[in-house]
Amino acid sequence: MIRFEHVSKRYPDGTVAVDDLDLIAPSNQITVFVGPSGCGKTTSLRMINRMIDPTGGKIFIDDQDASRVEPAKLRRGIGYVIQHAGLxxxxxIVDNVATVPFLLGHDKRAARKRAMELIERVGLDPKMAKRYPAQLSGGQQQRVGVARALAADPPVMLMDEPFSAVDPVVREQLQNEFLRLQGELGKTIVFVTHDIDEAIKLGDQVAVLRVGGHLAQLATPAELLAQPADPFVAGFVGRDRGYRALGFTAAGTLPTNDEPTVRLGADLRQAKGSAQNGWVLVVDDRQQPQGWLAFDGVADSALHGQVTSDLLNLGGTLARQGGTLREALDAALSSPSGRGVVIDDERRLIGTLTASEVLQRIEERAASTRHEAGVAMASSAPAGSVVDGAP
Amino acid sequence: MILADDNSSPLKLFSYFSNNHSQVLSWLWSHAWLSVVPVVIGLIVSLPLGWLARRYRWVYPPMVSLTGLLYTIPSIALFVVMPSLLGTRILDPINVVVALSVYTVALLVRVVADGLGSVPEEVNQAATAMGLTRFQRLLKVELPIAVPVIAAGLRVAAVSNVSMVAVAATIGVPELGQLFTNGFQLSVSGPYYPPILLGLILCVILALVLDFAIVLLNRSLTPWRRVVAAR
Amino acid sequence: MISFSGVITWLNDPGNWRDRVGQEGIFTQLLNHLQYSVVAILIALAIGLPLGLLIGHSGRATFIVSAVNALRALPTVGLLILFYVIIGPHIHGKGDAAFLIPTEIVLVLLATPPILANTYAGVQNVEPAARDAAAGMGMTSTQVLFRVELPNALPLIFSGLRSAALQVIATATIAAYVGLGGLGRFVYDGLASRDFPQMTGGAILVAILALVVDLLLALGQRYAVSRGVSGRFSKRALPADSRSGEVVQLEVASA
Incomplete structure (x- = not known):
């Protein structure tokens, strides 16, 4: 756990980078600092490992006052990942990863062996180990940066815009793998970004900071979307938040309709017989949906041969049973037949449902949330929540 | 203690100069000439060579290594070897001009090649897309953008040439270095500073003037840079 | 017109390589030349390297770099003769000391600026992200300097050292003009006695010495600089988005 107690950073020229910051970054969770440039998010992060010393207040790491620990010693116990990796x-690569174990005087061979494990763990080919940073792409360098921060197995990690210098496709990959890794490791992480979507995607809790170093709101991503504390946060969180909030709302068990299917390789004429409203869902031998087949306006005489994968429309997304309302709605809206496909954890077909059926479920969830909020309003003051925050 | 010596007083310096001014001025003139001409020749030779190294990638490494190798030859050695290569007399100033031109080329080829290469790739592509031929692109885009880099190389060449020209006086070529050798010969019975100090001062002034002239030339050739700097 | 055949004859004559009464041979003068040069370069390294590292690391007192750089505008022959005239008369006896001390001072003055300036620039050019990461992982200031900044500054430090070595070897030749030994002896003695093969032969020996020393330093550089910094690795393994960022280096070679 990292605790900020009335922390301020004021520069000699009078600029205030951080103003009376008071928050807790809980253990084993990802706390994201997000805000526009000049909001003091990086300064706040760098005060944790004393790259910058606060001018007021105190920072405690697991109840130890950071200002009482010698900086170099403090930093060796905290993982540090930065924007351009800084390899x-x-x-x-292997020696880069083993930097902190070497500093701590660990056995070189053991340190390299552990570094090799980490290189694989962050999704790099072990052949990369003997290369130099200049031989790696930006995304690969960033993975090495994460591996290096993990090398001494620190309980706390600080990450300063680690994924913002890579292209969007690579960024999304890195984010997903980072979440997977955190699922395995459960580090206490403070993560800085200027990208609210990244904050909402990665954060267990999100601290929105405004220019001048004030904490505008500290909340879970769902709360942030549902109940922005003020116009600044509302503006910063941005548009579509009603829709985006659905991504944090469990759909529960979706009421699905049975969907007739045909297998890959089936006769086309027979397949047409199973079509509803001109569309039939095609599955493979394991009942996993493969795509939709259209029969609208196709004469029987034109139908020869078998159902093959190149005939399929792949437009529809799939919703997992037990997933979020956003997935369910998207599956219905993106399906060419208008029927959203719901699958189980093995990607096998459960059934389909329409957009209006998803909307009905959304309405039900909203109503129950309003009810809960009403109860809450009776005891405490502010309210206005639209959607429940339970993930 | 030493500089308070009678022989090094500024008055002596001035009287030495007024007693020998026609001689000193003619040395200054030939020193300037011997310093500037190689810079001009060196630039004229390096431009096409640098362009070649840029245009054909495989030319670059051998060209840069070869010119770098020339740069390792001490100037005195080059002055002395020149007569054997050119068939000139030992004291012919041509030796100095050719030797220093070689140095300037050695320095500038790489600078020109790197300068032409400093043009951002998207600028080159935009120029090509707008229909400039390769030659037009060189003249209107690459060369102007390379001017500051080339000018920086010219400044280094000019300043080091002033120093190297003085070396030629030790083998008898008449220029400002003669003030040093004269001072050396006049100091046999006791230190005699005026010519040595005068030589140092004039050499530094000449180097500064040449340096400043190149800075001015660079500025007049790259007006867009001043706009950026003023913002 | 001077022909090269005379020069080759002079260089091929074993008598010229051995010492004779009243005149030292090529071997002796070569060793002298090397000795003057190595001493000056070592002293210049002892001054320029720590100073450049310190200024580059701390970012303080950068005016020292520009001040030392301004020394380069002074003509070395003038300095050599000035120092000889100032110091020479105060040193009596002790063999070559009257020539050697002023020469070494000038050679050190000459070799220090490129070493200092390049060391400073080398440390300055280290990627800020690498420096930040080093501190962030718990390296002390000294560890950042010696484990990150110094290894990455080595290519520029070596180029400064090589440039310094070339200038020192060249200027040590001119020291013969004021009376010191070294390969310059053949140049100036040859000139005085109109023995042009000797003069040209001496000049060629200086050039060869300079080339060999530069080559040795280049080999040292190859050995000392990490392949990750020099870029000497298989280019096939390079990712598509990397571009070689070579720094344009300008060096003044005076003398």
Whole structure:
């Protein structure tokens, strides 16, 4: 756990970077600092490992006052990942990863062995280990940066815009793998970004900071979308938040309709017989949906041969049973037949449902949330929640 | 203690200069000439060579290594070897001009090649897309953008040439270096500073003037840079 | 017109390589030349390297770099003769000391600026992200300097060292003009006695010495600089988005 107690950073020229910051970053969770440039998010992060010393207040790491620990010693116990990775150009990847164990005087061979494990763990080919940073792409370098921060197995990790210098496709990959890794490791992470979507995607809790270093709101992503504390946060969180909030609302068990299917390789004429409203869902031998087949306006005489994968429309997304309302709605809206496909954890077909059926479920969830909020309003003051925050 | 010596007083310096001014001015003139001409020749030779190294990638490494190798030859050695190569007399100033031109080329080829290469790729592509031929692109885009880099190289060449020209006086070529050798010969019975100090001062002034002239030339050739700097 | 055949004859004559009464041979003068040069370069390294590292690391007192750089505008022959005239008369006896001390001072003055400036620039050019990461992972200031900044500054430090070595070897030749030994002896003695093969032969020996020393330093550089920094790795393994960012280096070679 990292605790900020009335922390301020004021520069000699009078600029205030951080103003009376008071918050707790809980153990084993990801706390994201997000805000526009100049909001003091990086300064706040860098005060944790004393790259910057606060001018007021205190920071406690697991109840130890950080200002009482010698900086170099403090930092060796905290993982640190930065925007351009900051790999050492003169060292091979494996030696880059083993930097902190080497500093701590660990056995070189053991440190390299552990570094090799980490290189694989962050999704890099072990052949990369003997290369130099200049031989890696930006995304690969960033993975090495994460591996390096993990090398001494620190309980706390600080990450300063680690994924913002790579292209959107790679960024999404890195984010997903980062979440997977955190699921396995359960580190206490403070993560800085200027990208609210990244904050909402990665954060267990999100601290929105405004220019001048004020904490505008500290909340879970769902709360942030549902109940922005003020116009600044509302503006920063941005548009479509009603829709985006659905991504944090469990759909529960969706009421699905049975969907007739045909298998890949089935006769086309027979397949047409199973079509509803001109569309039939095609599955493979394991009942996993493969795509939709259209029969509208196709004469029987034109139908020869079998159902093959190149005839399929792949437009529809799939909703997992037990997933979020956003997935369910998207599956219905994106399906060419208008029937959203619901699957189980093995990607097998459960059934389909229409957009109006999803909307009905959304209405039900909203009504129950309003009811809960009404109860809450009776005891406490502010309200206005639209959607429940339970993930 | 030493500089308070009678022989090094500024008055002596001035009287030395007024007693020998026609001689000193003619040395200054030939020193300037010997410093500037190689810079001009060097630039004229390096431009096409640098362009070649840029245009054909495989030319670059051998060209840069070869010119770098020339740069390792001490100037005195080059001055002395020149007569054997050119068939000139030992004291012919041509030796100095050719030797220093070689140095300037050695320095500038790489600078020109790197300068032409400093044009951002998207600028080059935009120029090509707008229909400029390769030659037009060189003249209207690459060369102007390379001017500051080339000018920086020219400044280094000019300043080091002033120093290297003075070396030629030790083998008898008449220029400002003669003030040093004269001072050396006049100091046999006791230190005699005026010519040595005068030589140092004039050499530094000449180097500064040449340096400043190149800075001015660079500025007049790259008006867009001033706009950026003023913002 | 001077022909090269005379020069080759002079260089091929074993008598010229051995010491004779009243005149030292090529071997001796070569060793002298090397000795003057190595001493000056070592002293310049001892001054320029720590100073450049310190200024580059701390970012303080950068005016020292520009001040030392301004020294380069001074003509070395003038400095050499000035120092000889100032110091020479105060040193009596002790063999070559009257020539050697002023020469070494000038050679050190000459070699320090490129070493200092390049060391400073090398440390300055280290990627800020690498420096930040180093501190963030718990390296002390000294560890950041010696484990990150110094190894990454080595290519520029070596180029400064090589440039310094070339200038020192060249200027040590001119020291013969004021009376010191070294390969310059053949140049100036040859000139005085109109023995042009000797003069040209001496000049060629200086050029060869300079080339060999530069080559040795280049080999040292190859050995000392990490392949990750020099870029000497298989280009096939390079990712598509990397571009070689070579720094344009300008060096003044005076003398």
């Amino acid at each position: 050492f150009p003169h060292r091979t």
